Structure formats: structure tokens, C-alpha cells
Amino acid sequence: MSGHELEIDEIIKRVKELKAGTVGLQFPEGLKLHAVEVARRIEVETGATVIISADPCFGACDVADVDMNGVADVLVHFGHKPLPLNYDMPVIFVDASSKMELxxxxxxxxxxxxxxxxxxxxxxxxxxxxxxxxxxxxxxxxxxxxxxxxxxxxxxxxxxxxxxxxxxxxxxxxxxxxxxxxxxxxxxxxxxxxxxxxxxxxxxxxxITDFSDRILRIRFARIAKAMDAKTFGIIVSTKKGQNRLDTAKELKNLLNAEGREGFILLLDDVSPEKLLPYMDLDAFVMTACPRIAIDDSSRYKKPLLTPQELEIAIGKREWENYEIDEIKYGGLNNKNK
Ligand code: SF4
The missing domain is CATH 3.40.50.11850 (Diphthamide synthesis DPH1/DPH2 domain 2)
Incomplete structure (x- = not known):
């Protein structure tokens, strides 16, 4: 069917075992082109009704269990392994391993x-x-x-x-x-x-050397630009695997203690367009997916920092201690320091 192992036979077996009448399917962007064919096979071979999640799916952090709960009996999520999170409904994770020669x-x-x-x-x-x-x-x-x-x-x-x-x-x-x-x-x-x-x-x-030097130069320019910022938007994601509200609250307190203001903005998908109404804020901090501040930096008009970068900007962390942002799973906590 594709350059990936979608394990359809195994899924059909599990759906039959679970006696699921309705099956939700969720694919990351690169695999969505297989959705209809997979849905057809499951419907024909199990008699279940399939509902395809057509929203974007960004990663293992973005499982559609909340949306599909009450809609489908089981959700089949392709392309990622489960994170140590509590899912709202039964979820079958399919790695969708690549068949590419390495x-x-x-x-x-x-x-x-x-x-x-x-x-x-x-x-x-x-x-x-x-x-x-x-x-x-x-x-x-x-x-x-x-x-x-x-x-x-x-x-x-x-x-x-x-x-x-x-x-x-x-x-x-x-x-x-x-x-x-x-x-x-x-x-x-x-x-x-x-x-x-x-x-x-x-x-x-x-x-990787040349690339990492270039990225770090860009990051340090963003941090320098945010140093004089007085007001910050602190972005929190509603996605279960990206939600770091605790971190956002800590950053807000940190900013207040430094005589600056932080306002928490709760979003599902983060995009430059969604931040347009908040352009009177001087800078933004991203507690959602750590990649956004690095990968999409040039798309944002105001400096968009990671939590660690904010610490540098307000003098709470040394430049030499720059760290890339992480979300700590595994039941550790939601805090990222
Ligand atoms: S938070 Fe970002 S990097 Fe982590 S799994 Fe989600 S999309 Fe991938």
C-alpha cells in the first residue's frame, strides 16, 4: 500500500476482537493519503463504520482521543508510539514503520x-x-x-x-x-x-556543526531582542501531550517578580495568524511544542522564545547554559527546567 507498514490485518483483527461498531482513524500529514483506502478495508472486512480525523496531526502529543471519545469505540493512531499519558478511550497505536533502505x-x-x-x-x-x-x-x-x-x-x-x-x-x-x-x-x-x-x-x-552554529546565532538574536520586553504572551497548548500549564504559571510568576507582565494564551494549534490580535505584547514564550520557536521562528513578527530562552532574556540563566527545550514525560512532571 505504501512505503510504510500500516499493519492493516492486525488492526482488523483487533477491531473484530473489540467488537467495535465505530472506528476512529488518525494519521499524521504524510500518511493521510492512505486514509480512505484504510477506511474502506476496515469497513468492508469488519462491518464497522469508520470516522477519519481530518484535522492536522502533529505528533505523538496530538492524539485525537478527546475528540473521538463518545464518537468512536476505538481510535487507531498511525505513525507514533504512545506517550505516557492517560488517554480518554482505547487507542491502538500503529508505528507505520518506514520500509526505506537505511x-x-x-x-x-x-x-x-x-x-x-x-x-x-x-x-x-x-x-x-x-x-x-x-x-x-x-x-x-x-x-x-x-x-x-x-x-x-x-x-x-x-x-x-x-x-x-x-x-x-x-x-x-x-x-x-x-x-x-x-x-x-x-x-x-x-x-x-x-x-x-x-x-x-x-x-x-x-x-551537524554548521547548521547548529547558524541556529544558535538566530536564537541569540531573538533572545537579545526580547531582553527589553515588558509584556509577554505565554502560549499554552490544549493538546494533552503539549500542555504545560504549570510551566506557564511559573514563567508568569517569574516575569512578575522581575517587574514584567506575562499573559497566558491558551490555544489548540499555534500559528502566527492566531497571535495577530495580541501584537501589542512585546514578545511570546512557547510552552507548547518546543520545535515551533526554533523551526518557525521567522514566521513570527515578535520574538518567540522557549522557556529556557526567556530565562536568559531576563537574566535568570547564563548564555553558556543554553539548552534546547524539552517536554518531560514519563510521569516526571510537566515542568521543564
Ligand atoms: S510536542 Fe512537538 S516535538 Fe514533541 S511529539 Fe509533539 S509535535 Fe513532536
Missing amino acids: LGSVGNAMSLLEGYKKIGLVTTVQHLKQLEEVAEFLEQNGKEVVINEGAGTTWGQVLGCNFSSIKNLDVEAFLYVGSGNFHALGITLFTDKPVIIADPYLDEARL
Whole structure:
């Protein structure tokens, strides 16, 4: 059906076992094109009525259990692993593992890994099933591979808001298998170790250094711009996996204690358009998805900071202690310091 394993037979079996009369389906953007075909098969083979969640789905933080509760008997969520959250209804999580070949780009990474013996290996959920194959390849090429699990993430997995699986690993360098630069940037900032990306989508390998320097320069410019801000909008997401109201309240108190004002803004999806009515505020702080402030920074007219960046802007954290923002799952708490 696609370049992903959608595990339809298994889903049909589970739906029959649960005797579900109505089944909710939720796909991340990249898999939505398969929604109708999956719905058709489930309806034909189980007799259930399928309801497709057509809203955007941004990640494991954004499961439609609240919307589907009372609408469907079970929700099938594709493309992510569950977070340690309480879901309002039965949810079947389907990894939707990629079938993409990884060893080509990993092979390309070998020259960049030269001189490093002990390698930390990580990826995102789509490629987890192939991580063992990648580890074997590295070991056959003389590397010692270290893979760990995190708080709220499984063996070898990083999320854009959760880097716990790579912290305190005794390795000389990291190999991140996947697309984009964001995850590798997070690993660099948390570990200060060289990070090499094996990107199967571009069939190439690259070192993250130049990119992380550029991003940090942009972040420091945003922080500098917010230093004189007197009024802040503190953004809180209603999405269960992104909601950090406690953090927002703490930031509000911190701002008040510094003689500045913070106003909490509660939103579902965050976008520059939704902030337009609040442009009389001097700057914004993002307690929702940590990626938004970094990835979409240029789309916002006013400085948009992470909680840690706010601390720097108001003199509560040293520039040298810059950290990328994380959402701490795993029952730790909602606080992020
Ligand atoms: S909060 Fe952001 S980085 Fe974390 S799972 Fe959601 S979309 Fe991904």
C-alpha cells in the first residue's frame, strides 16, 4: 500500500476482537493519503463504520482521543508510539514503520565517523525496526554501538521534544538516522559531541556543526531582542501531550517578580495568524511544542522564545547554559527546567 507498514490485518483483527461498531482513524500529514483506502478495508472486512480525523496531526502529543471519545469505540493512531499519558478511550497505536533502505546513507556516514570508536545510535519511530540492522552494520565496520531508551521514549528513539535517550551516554559521537536537522541539533546541544546525520531521504550523510552554529546565532538574536520586553504572551497548548500549564504559571510568576507582565494564551494549534490580535505584547514564550520557536521562528513578527530562552532574556540563566527545550514525560512532571 505504501512505503510504510500500516499493519492493516492486525488492526482488523483487533477491531473484530473489540467488537467495535465505530472506528476512529488518525494519521499524521504524510500518511493521510492512505486514509480512505484504510477506511474502506476496515469497513468492508469488519462491518464497522469508520470516522477519519481530518484535522492536522502533529505528533505523538496530538492524539485525537478527546475528540473521538463518545464518537468512536476505538481510535487507531498511525505513525507514533504512545506517550505516557492517560488517554480518554482505547487507542491502538500503529508505528507505520518506514520500509526505506537505511544502509546506503549509513554507509555514507562511515567516513564522517572515522576516528570515533564508540557511537551512540538514535532514530525516530519510523526507522526503529531497522535500528538493529544499522547497529550490526556499524559493528561489522569496527564500531562499538550504544543504544539507550529514554523517559517516555523507547530503545533508540528521540522525539523533537524528548532527548532523554541520549543523555549521559558514554560515547564519542552520535549517529542520527533520519531526515532534517532538528533532532541532530538537539543531540548536539545536549551532549556537546559530534553528531552525524545519515539521511535516507536524501541518501546522504552530513555533520551537524554548521547548521547548529547558524541556529544558535538566530536564537541569540531573538533572545537579545526580547531582553527589553515588558509584556509577554505565554502560549499554552490544549493538546494533552503539549500542555504545560504549570510551566506557564511559573514563567508568569517569574516575569512578575522581575517587574514584567506575562499573559497566558491558551490555544489548540499555534500559528502566527492566531497571535495577530495580541501584537501589542512585546514578545511570546512557547510552552507548547518546543520545535515551533526554533523551526518557525521567522514566521513570527515578535520574538518567540522557549522557556529556557526567556530565562536568559531576563537574566535568570547564563548564555553558556543554553539548552534546547524539552517536554518531560514519563510521569516526571510537566515542568521543564
Ligand atoms: S510536542 Fe512537538 S516535538 Fe514533541 S511529539 Fe509533539 S509535535 Fe513532536
